[in-house]
Amino acid sequence: MPGPPAALREALSAAARSPRLLVAADFDGTLAPIVAHPPDARPAPGALAALTALAELPGVTVALVSGRALADLRLLSGARAPIRLVGSHGAEFEDGFDAAIDTALREQILAALTDIAEAAPGVTVEAKPAGAALHIRNAAPSVGAAALDRARAAARNWPAKLTAGKAVLEFSVLHTDKGAAVQRLRDELRCETVVFLGDDVTDETVFDRLGGADVGVKVGQGPTAAAHRVEDPAAVVAVLAFLRAARDG
Ligand SMILES: [Mg+2]
Structure with missing residues (x-):
């Protein structure tokens, strides 16, 4: 498996030098291959291990930000603390909903x-x-x-x-999006830099808000505001592994 493209490696290396780094990713289509039956979705081989290894590094917070209900996301991803989970397109944090539900x-x-x-x-x-x-x-x-x-x-x-x-x-029936959720995490954790990976149109709300040394990575085809692109969840695992090595080394 070849590593990330050169421009992406360069951006990740720069982001890795940030004192406090937030690494956030969508789940379906990004960490987990798309499947016909949504309850069958599972992380790509090595994805959970790569996320966990990053989350254990000092100054790094890892978050999954998904359109799925938080309980589904927790079950299907297998992710546990210190990985943070945000469900329902950014509305559902682990400490409850960010707004009232009608x-x-x-x-x-x-x-x-x-x-x-x-x-x-x-x-x-x-x-x-x-x-x-x-x-x-x-x-x-x-x-x-x-x-x-x-x-x-x-x-x-x-x-x-x-x-x-x-x-x-x-x-x-809530009015929020993934972009607002990632912003909330960034503010709460006082992270200078965000690396975000996502495949779907809803992930554009995050890419739209990135700037500075942030790194946006679109997964797969389709128009995007992200500066970088990789092919599939296997390539996402390679990005996470590269970032971990850059941060650790
Ligand atoms: Mg997705």
């Missing part, structure tokens, strides 16, 4: 999405602590597209935040 609105959205999914083979609804998601990954393209259209039409009546991901449309 539970009545959440129930209304869940009921409407369930109606839509029942009429669309392969489309599923995921109940989330602060909202709901409509998944179309396992539906025929035309069926999935029609289900998304119906959900978007219904959403015009809801004061919920919509987030479109890969083959998923999420409805949040």
Whole structure:
């Protein structure tokens, strides 16, 4: 496995010299290969060990920031303290939600999405602590597209935040994003530098806020505000290993 590209190695080496460094990453598609059945997602070989080794270094904090519910993220990632976990697109910290949840609105959205999914083979609804998601990954393209259209039409009546991901449309009754969550961690830990890795459109809210010696790494294809790009979760493991060696050596 070749190491990270030269420009990325250079940026990581500079970031590694920061007194306090925050290394944050998305989970699905970044640390864990995308799978057809979301509960089957698991970290790529070596990913958890690489994160844990980084988290044990002085002055380094490691955080996973995912769209999944915090409990799911903890279960599927296998990550434990001192690795920090943030779920629900930045809304769900380990000490609780960052904002109040509109539970009545959440129930209304869940009921409407369930109606839509029942009429669309392969489309599923995921109940989330602060909202709901409509998944179309396992539906025929035309069926999935029609289900998304119906959900978007219904959403015009809801004061919920919509987030479109890969083959998923999420409805949040909280108003925050991953970018705000990483900013909160950066401020709380007084980290001078952030390294963030992510693959999905929701991760752009983090890349948009990076500056200075921060390092943004987009995983896979697609437009991005990140300055660097790697191919897949295996390459992410190589980035983490490189960063650890740079920090440790
Ligand atoms: Mg992802």
